[in-house]
Amino acid sequence: MEIIRYAELKPRPWRNGGGATRELARFPAPAQRAADESWDWRVSIADVTKAGAFSSFPGMERVLTVVEGELLLLTVDGAEHPLERYRPFRFTGDAEAAGALPTGDIRDLNVLTRAGVFKGYTSIIELSKKRPHPVFGGQFGILLQGQATVSAAASSGGGAGSSAGGAEPLNRYDAVVGSDTETPEILGRGFLAVVSIDPVKD
Incomplete structure (x- = not known):
């Protein structure tokens, strides 16, 4: 993560x-x-x-x-x-x-x-303390306001950079890099910018 x-x-x-x-x-x-x-x-x-x-x-x-x-x-x-x-x-x-x-x-x-070559998108979402927001490959989750933590999805095996069994706190404007294999999940209160970078298909 x-x-x-x-x-x-x-x-x-x-x-x-x-x-x-x-x-x-x-x-x-x-x-x-x-x-x-x-x-x-x-x-x-x-x-x-x-x-x-x-x-x-x-x-x-x-x-x-x-x-x-x-x-x-x-x-x-x-x-x-x-x-x-x-x-x-x-x-x-x-x-x-x-x-x-x-x-x-x-x-x-x-x-x-x-x-x-690429197409960029920005969405602003309100975070929830009950439902984690996943950040997939090709995405960035950027905390704009509030308090939040990020952890690897329960189904993933963790990996380099992952915290051992715990969630990492996020500060304002910290960015979580998305992944499809060890998908980070963000929980908290506040607002998150989700930036998606998609390759343009021929």
Whole structure:
């Protein structure tokens, strides 16, 4: 069972100085890539601290979700979109995009996928203390709010990184990496973002 601890991620400033990004995961992984932007998908969390242009990602599709703060006023190719918290919004990475912050700073979850190769999805669900939420292969479960724990499904045999017979506590914005063989299950109260990265079939 693999957990990406948000507190251990280093923020990287935007090129325009309008915020900072913490990268949860990308494919290919950094050790496998030759150039900084040669990846097919990326999941990250960004702090937006001032109004301004968003970086362009030609050839990519983007799903942006405000996860902290009240409102991001996003303009995409001249059209204005008020994005409230926990409402995913999809747009092309080629678009000319800029954000305004009418209610103050925000934090957003970004899922970027290479068009025609992968398709990204973000769903926001409310957790339950009685019914665990499984996180399958190709998915990430990111705790947005509340208190939760994660453990391997009872039917799995455990493995590297699994806690011995116990549940691991999750902190805010920690990400659980999904698996089909040792499926993690998340229990608690609060809200979870489930990010799915699906290969595009011919």
